[in-house]
Amino acid sequence: MHRNELEHHLNALLKPEQIKDFCPNGLQVQGSDEIHKIVTGVTATQALIAQAIDEKADALVVHHGFFWKNESYVIRGMKYKRIKALLDHNISLFAYHLPLDIHPELGNNAQLAQLFEINNVQPLEVGNPLSVAVRGEFSHHISGDELSTRISQQLSRNCLHITPPSNKKIKTVAWCSGGGQNYIELAAEQGIDAFISGEISEQTTHVATEMDIHFFAAGHHATERYGAKALAKHLEKELSIPTVFIDIDNPA
Template sequence: MNRNSLEHYLNTLLSPERIKDYAPNGLQIQGKDEIQKIVTGVTASQALINRAIDEKADAILVHHGYFWKNESYVIRGMKYKRIKSLLDHNINLFAYHLPLDIHPTLGNNAQLAKLLNIEITGPLELGNELSVAIQGKLASSITGEALSNIISEKLNRACLHITPPSNKKIKTIAWCTGGGQDYIELAAEQGIDAFISGEVSEKTTHIAHEMNIHFFAAGHHATERYGVKALGEFIAKEQGIDVVFVDIDNPV
C-alpha cells in the first residue's frame, strides 16, 4: 500500500481533525513509499524501533509518537538516536494519540471495556461525543475486590485499588485509559461507583475517600495496549497488509 494512501485511510478512519491534541497525528517520520509490513506498538521507543528493524517493517504505527507540546525542538540525544534509526532504515512512523483513545470501537477506552465486559452507556463528559472519558455498567453488581482481581487478571499486572470508606458494591463504572486519573472527580459527582485509569496521582486517594468512589489504577501502558493492537488487526483484515503487534512491556 502506498504511504500516502495509508495515511489517508488512517485519517479517514480515526478523524484526527475533530479533536485538539498534544502532538501531531498521522505521519510523523517519512520512510519508504510502499508499505507491505507494519509493526504496531504503544510507544515509539528505541526498543520498538529495533524490533521493527528486525521484522523488516516498512512502517511503525503507535499511540505515543513524537513532537509533544512543550517538548524541546532540538533533535539530539535519545530523540536523535530514535529518529536516525528510522531514517537509516527508511521506516515510516505513524502516530495517533487522542483519536485512538476515543474511537468508538477500536479505541483504547472501547477495547478496555470489551476486555472487562463493561457495557458502554455514553461519554463521562455529558453531551460531548469526543469525551476522552466514558462510562458504562456491569451486568451485575460486584465487590471492589472482585473487580480488582478481574482487572489484574485481564491486564496481567497487579492493579492498585483505593477503596472508599463505604466499600460499596460496584455496578456503574467510568474510565479513561492512560493518564486520565483526574476524571475521577467528575465521575464521583455523577454518583458513579468506580473509576478506572492507567495512572494515579497523590490527590487521587483523597478524592476517592472523600467522594465515596472506588478507584483502580491499572497502568498507563497496560490500559493502552489494546487500541493500537485492534487498529492493526483491523488494517490487516481490511487492507491485506502484514501487521505485527509488538508489546514492549512497561510496568508504569
C-alpha cells in the same frame, strides 16, 4: 500499498482533525513510498523501532509518538537516535494519541470495555461525543475486590485499588486509559461507583476517599496496549498487508 494510501486510511479511520491534542497526529516521520509490512505498538521507543527494523517493516504505527507540546524542538540525544534509526531504515512513523483512545471500536477505552465486560458505554462528559473519558455499567453489582481481580487478570498486572469508606458494591463505572486519573472527580459528581485509569496522583487517593468512589490504577502502558493491538488486526484485514503488534512491556 503507497504510503499516502495508508495515511489516508488511518486518517479516515481515526479522524484526528476532530480533536485537539498534545502532539501532531498522523505521519510524523516519512519513510518508504511503498508499504509492504506494518508494525504497531504503544510507544515509539528505541526498543520498538529496533523490533520494527528486525521485522523489516516499512511503517510503524504507535499511540505515543514524538513532538509533544512543551518539549524541546531540538533533535539530539534520545530523540536523534530514534529518528535516525527510522530514517536509516526508511520506516515511516505514524502516531495517533487521543484519536486512538476514543475510537468507538478500536480505541483503548472501547477495548477496555470489552475486556472488563462493561455495557452501555457513553461519554463521561455529557454532550461531548469525543469525551476522552467514558462511563458504563456492569450487568450486575460486583464488589471492589471482584473488579480488582478482573482488571488484574485481564491486564496481567496487579492493579492498585483505593477502597472508599463505604466499600459499596459497584454497578456503574467510568474509565480513561493512560493518565486520565483527573476525571475521577467528574465521575464521583455523577454518582458513579468506580473509576478506572492507568495512573494515580497523590490527590487521587483523597478524592476517592472523600467523594466515596472506588478507584483502580492499572498502569498507563497496560491500559493502552489494546488499541494498537486492535488496530493491527484491522489493518491486516482491511488492507491485506502483513501487520504485527509488538508489545514492549512497561511496568508504569
